[in-house]
Amino acid sequence: MPQLNPAPWFAILIFSWLVFxxxxxxxxxxxxxxxxxxxxxxxxxxxxxWTWPWQ
Structure with a gap:
């Protein structure tokens, strides 16, 4: 399983939070x-x- 480089994903995370x-x-x-x-x-x-008739 390949390891992902965190640098681009961290930038995408920060940019998306800035947009939000x-x-x-x-x-x-x-x-x-x-x-x-x-x-x-x-x-x-x-x-x-209310006036109930049976009471």
Whole structure:
């Protein structure tokens, strides 16, 4: 089984991590959603208890 020279593989590893950590995050953060969520009111809706006919 041949032994691999670690020099080119280490450079590929470092370059791929640089791409993942420097190039991709700004592209992901710059993504905006077309529909921004709207804030709901802090007031809780009025809930009524059920009236069961058999109780």
């Amino acid at each position: 950590l420097i190039v991709l995050p700004p592209k992901v953060i710059a993504h905006t959603f077309p529909n921004e969520p709207t804030l709901q009111s802090a007031e809780k809706p009025q809930t009524n208890s």
